[in-house]
Amino acid sequence: MSGPYAFILPLVTGKPREKREPGMSEKSIDIQTRRNAFKKLLKKAACCKINMLYFLSLDFARLERELTLQEKIDYISYKFFQHLKYNLNIFTPETFSEKIQWLKIFYENPLLTTCADKYRVREYAAEKIGADTLIPLTGVYDSPDEIDFDTLPERFALKVNWGSGQNIICRDKKTFNMQEAKNKLRKWLQKESNHYYHSFEVSYKNIVPKIICEQYIEQLDGKLLDYKFFCFNGKVEYIQVDFDRHTNHTRSLYSRKWEKMNFILKFAQQIEFIPRPECFEKMVEFAERLAQDFLFVRVDLYNISTKIYFGEMTFYPGSGMEAFFPQEWDGKFGELLILPR
Numbered sequence: 001m002s003g004p005y006a007f008i009l010p011l012v013t014g015k016p017r018e019k020r021e022p023g024m025s026e027k028s029i030d031i032q033t034r035r036n037a038f039k040k041l042l043k044k045a046a047c048c049k050i051n052m053l054y055f056l057s058l059d060f061a062r063l064e065r066e067l068t069l070q071e072k073i074d075y076i077s078y079k080f081f082q083h084l085k086y087n088l089n090i091f092t093p094e095t096f097s098e099k100i101q102w103l104k105i106f107y108e109n110p111l112l113t114t115c116a117d118k119y120r121v122r123e124y125a126a127e128k129i130g131a132d133t134l135i136p137l138t139g140v141y142d143s144p145d146e147i148d149f150d151t152l153p154e155r156f157a158l159k160v161n162w163g164s165g166q167n168i169i170c171r172d173k174k175t176f177n178m179q180e181a182k183n184k185l186r187k188w189l190q191k192e193s194n195h196y197y198h199s200f201e202v203s204y205k206n207i208v209p210k211i212i213c214e215q216y217i218e219q220l221d222g223k224l225l226d227y228k229f230f231c232f233n234g235k236v237e238y239i240q241v242d243f244d245r246h247t248n249h250t251r252s253l254y255s256r257k258w259e260k261m262n263f264i265l266k267f268a269q270q271i272e273f274i275p276r277p278e279c280f281e282k283m284v285e286f287a288e289r290l291a292q293d294f295l296f297v298r299v300d301l302y303n304i305s306t307k308i309y310f311g312e313m314t315f316y317p318g319s320g321m322e323a324f325f326p327q328e329w330d331g332k333f334g335e336l337l338i339l340p341r
Contacts, residue, residue, distance in 0.1 A: 058075045088101055093334070093339070096333030097322075168184060228299070237255075263325065290310075296315065
């Protein structure tokens, strides 16, 4: 056995992978740490219907071949339990998290690939809400080696079109590490970075990977709030706002009437109340126009002064594995998402 789980076999058999000799204390500690981690995983797996070693075999196979429908369901079921601590019912889903898994496996819509692609979605957004909502594009590249950093503005944003969180923000070219950025981008263009292979988010599967460079935008206070509109069957129901995503990540959720909600979705709740965006009603209108072709989508928009910018469209937020607290809200969100019979 090779790859990221190469240590599994010696841990199961009890045989050390390599002899512990004097001066190898760090390796010894590393092996023991991995043994302990493996025991914890086995303990968790005992509560799940899916055998852990079977899951690991699928984890190896997912990049080498197309898994069968049952294998995909098994793979997702295991990850689902690890994140949310209850067993997935994918055939008669009730909670929001379960219904997102159903959408991954059973929902087909030719627009999914177009709208999950951060480059191609620009044409769709321009048609639906106007080209003036698009963040100006500086360049499009097939490889990081094609990027001429000397010609880029002092501030910019680099993104991989099939990524989630795969963004590089340059606020000052004088301190920007060009080689580090190229290395990250090169890694993010590899097949294993496609989110389809992580938990079968089918909207990403057939995206042709590219790098896009966008103009840097921010509010007058130097921040950039990202308003995420949860659209169920074409209608905005809730709005999520995230803060300090790369330091102390907190999050608030608001109703369609901009009432702050008293529940948590994965990250701790932001205490501060955020005033309703100046262009809120127009943002809702734009989000619903973009969402009208889908059962569910989260539409991300920015509001800078009186200007609305389109961000992206996300069909499986957090891969449908972000925990609600209290858990009853998983069910309440699920009631809003009506799936076809």
